[in-house]
Amino acid sequence: MRFVKFDLDTYIRTKDMSGGAIYTVVEDDLPELEMITDEQGHPTRGGLIGYALAYALMAGFVGAMFYIL
Incomplete structure (x- = not known):
């Protein structure tokens, strides 16, 4: 980009x-954002947990904005 x-x-x-x-x-x-992978190209457990937390925080923020506004 x-x-x-x-x-x-x-x-x-x-x-x-x-x-x-x-x-x-x-x-x-x-630079493009990439999922952290291991030697075989599979996503690591920490990478998956990090993405899940990031999406949960984003959804919570959007939900809070709808609730507040």
Whole structure:
């Protein structure tokens, strides 16, 4: 996945120039999320527990938002 972000490094290096700072944007890659697997390619027990907890927290958060709102 690619996303565009403000190039803060170029801005900081050029902010004191007499003509003003240079504003640029750069494309950056976001690494894909992958399930943790063992040597044979099967998901590990800890990975499955982590995914189950993450989905339970997400469902609880969405449910709480519906309850509060």
